[in-house]
Amino acid sequence: IAERPWWKDSVVYQIYPASFKDSNGDGVGDLQGIISELDYIRSIGVDVIWVCPMYDSPQVDMGYDISDYENVYPPYGTVQDMERLIAETHARGMRILLDLVVNHTSDQHKWFLESRSSKTNPKRDWYIWRPARYINGERKPPNNWLGNFGGSVWQWDEHTQEYYLHLFCPEQPDLNWENPETRQAIYKSAMEFWLQRGVDGFRVDTVNMYSKGDMADAPITDPRSEWQFAGLQYCNGPRMDEYLMEMNEILAKYNAMTVGECPNTPDMARVLKYVSAREKQLNMVFQFDVVDIGQGPYKFQTTPKNYSLPDLKRAIERTQVLHRGNDGWTTAFLENHDQSRSISRFGNDSPEHRVASGKMLAMMMAALSGTLFIYQGQEMGMVNFPLEWGMSEYKDVDSSNYYKMVAGRSGNDPEELMAAKVSLQHLARDHARVPVPWTAGENAGFSTAKPWMRPNDDYAVCNAKQQQTDKNSVLAFWKRMLKLRQQYGDLFVHGDFDVVDVENKDVFTFSKTWQNRKALVVLNFTEKERELALPAEVRSQKMQLLVSSVDHVKQTQLSAYEGRVYLI
Numbered sequence: 001i002a003e004r005p006w007w008k009d010s011v012v013y014q015i016y017p018a019s020f021k022d023s024n025g026d027g028v029g030d031l032q033g034i035i036s037e038l039d040y041i042r043s044i045g046v047d048v049i050w051v052c053p054m055y056d057s058p059q060v061d062m063g064y065d066i067s068d069y070e071n072v073y074p075p076y077g078t079v080q081d082m083e084r085l086i087a088e089t090h091a092r093g094m095r096i097l098l099d100l101v102v103n104h105t106s107d108q109h110k111w112f113l114e115s116r117s118s119k120t121n122p123k124r125d126w127y128i129w130r131p132a133r134y135i136n137g138e139r140k141p142p143n144n145w146l147g148n149f150g151g152s153v154w155q156w157d158e159h160t161q162e163y164y165l166h167l168f169c170p171e172q173p174d175l176n177w178e179n180p181e182t183r184q185a186i187y188k189s190a191m192e193f194w195l196q197r198g199v200d201g202f203r204v205d206t207v208n209m210y211s212k213g214d215m216a217d218a219p220i221t222d223p224r225s226e227w228q229f230a231g232l233q234y235c236n237g238p239r240m241d242e243y244l245m246e247m248n249e250i251l252a253k254y255n256a257m258t259v260g261e262c263p264n265t266p267d268m269a270r271v272l273k274y275v276s277a278r279e280k281q282l283n284m285v286f287q288f289d290v291v292d293i294g295q296g297p298y299k300f301q302t303t304p305k306n307y308s309l310p311d312l313k314r315a316i317e318r319t320q321v322l323h324r325g326n327d328g329w330t331t332a333f334l335e336n337h338d339q340s341r342s343i344s345r346f347g348n349d350s351p352e353h354r355v356a357s358g359k360m361l362a363m364m365m366a367a368l369s370g371t372l373f374i375y376q377g378q379e380m381g382m383v384n385f386p387l388e389w390g391m392s393e394y395k396d397v398d399s400s401n402y403y404k405m406v407a408g409r410s411g412n413d414p415e416e417l418m419a420a421k422v423s424l425q426h427l428a429r430d431h432a433r434v435p436v437p438w439t440a441g442e443n444a445g446f447s448t449a450k451p452w453m454r455p456n457d458d459y460a461v462c463n464a465k466q467q468q469t470d471k472n473s474v475l476a477f478w479k480r481m482l483k484l485r486q487q488y489g490d491l492f493v494h495g496d497f498d499v500v501d502v503e504n505k506d507v508f509t510f511s512k513t514w515q516n517r518k519a520l521v522v523l524n525f526t527e528k529e530r531e532l533a534l535p536a537e538v539r540s541q542k543m544q545l546l547v548s549s550v551d552h553v554k555q556t557q558l559s560a561y562e563g564r565v566y567l568i
């Protein structure tokens, strides 16, 4: 069997520093807050933590705009605090990944301040500068690509009379990976500085955007929409393999693990090349097939729940077959800091069904092959904050840019603004950035000060303290499922995934096979009782119920949101 390095069988817990726990009473989470809860994290049954950007940053994009790779954002702590976090994590038998954000820096990074200072500065070519086009005497950007946060990807710079590229905010200028000097500086400053301090690997931000496609004028594929961003043009450019193999040479010196964030990549052969062991590029990637489901040409141009369960089954299948019969590896995730909460998105976040559907989704994820990633609060069944909250509660540039664009485009049309608000309540990244609730006490136990973001209204019932004592909690069920995932690793982590009844729009049944053993996972995605319709060839065999997400298991009926795993 394929070798099993630690990162294949690990469960990774993603931490968003601003929202995890505040230890010094400034209303913002910090590194000491993470250290203080490492035992809690370990108790869930996870093996690795991934800490989102804690580097020095003006925080335009919550730390994904880095102004100094070799320093910590002061409200979070110091480099010494990071060294303590690394040591305390290792002392508990866990490993630690940091976020590697090297497609761009902050516009406050010293490299960019030099690059923009003059056209002859030695670092001018460390970023991507282009002259304007002039059409009918009017100044135009070099091409009409649109960025991930709306608007052109080109920012005019008065001082040197050129545009610079930014696939995200204007405050996030893209680094020029074509320049070998720049690449070497990135490897040294963003990677080796932390690898030398003992980090075990990286989650690699926007890993397929370092080599851009052809910069020539690329027509927007959907002229109807101002927000049809050109992701397909500037992802997976021609030199991606070369850059990642070069980067891998550094990582290999430290035996470091990598998981790349790989959006906008429908071509499975391209994805496989990134994760194939013999290609020596990345160990695994996050594919976006599942979390992008139901989204329009731009994610917010969609309506809630506008996908079917068969669509979801097919999307999960595309992430589960990637490593089958080859030397690749895959990941399983439903949440991260860019996604809204999975119970709200794929389950049912009403008070009546939050716990049941949270357990059902926990069972699904624990039974999927590949390295499993859980996002802070997912283990407790956190859900989106309600539609009633005002726009002032949305702190994310992605959300506010979209709402502003709709207001401008529609002249503040109330119906358009409400539609935008409905989409944001369903999909905004802000739902993942709400402070983690630790207790039912003031500020949900997150801080002794007013938290930078409002805790969700349900923290009295949904908080870590309550769930650690409640044997029927979502947390208790996640712990149980992670133990079973470890106990039956061949089936759950390495087994071959096959959908059993792809067209069933209510129940998701899939099997996991490892040599002559099989597990059958049956998930009722609806709030109604559904018939337990097992395939004939399975019914005839000896089956043992391994686990159900409900206490009273009926012979022929699945309860609302009930999940079951049978061993065959």
Ligand code: TEU
Pocket (backbone or CB within 6 Å): 061, 064, 065, 101, 148, 149, 168, 205, 206, 261, 263, 299, 337, 338, 398, 429
């Ligand atoms: O995300 C890249 C990415 O593709 C998503 O940001 C997506 O474009 C965005 O959520 C719009 O819906 C990474 C980080 O995960 C994200 O938090 C950063 O904002 C982004 O890169 C820039 O670093």
